[in-house]
Amino acid sequence: MPRKPVYEQVINDVTASIRSGTLKPGDKLPTIAELARQYNSSDNPIKRALWILDERGWIEVHQGKGSFVADEPPA
Template identity: 40%
Template sequence: MPVKPKWEQLADHIRSQIESGELSPGDRLPSTSQLTAQHGVSTTVVRQAILVLQTQGWVQGVHGLGVFVAER
């Protein structure tokens, strides 16, 4: 079975944090640079993961403020 791309692994990780309640609706996600450092990935990987989570309705970006867990 092929290994998932890093952006998909990161999106899965954040999604599982939301599903488990570790991150609640309204919580702010760490910044791109924090996620980059925590997971040892590039900013491109972080941005792709966040974009996928936004598209799926898990998170929403607020310009100038950050990315927050969406109400589900």
């Protein structure tokens, strides 16, 4: 079975952490650089994952401040 693209791994990991309560509303996510190191990846797949998570309502991205878990993430 082929490995999932990095951006999908990030999306799955972040949503799982939010669902389990490991990440709570308002919690700050690691920086793009930190996530890139964690996933042994370049910045682009991380940015794509954060953009998708933002679009789906899981997180809120604030330019210059970082990414935070949404106050009311999807159920």
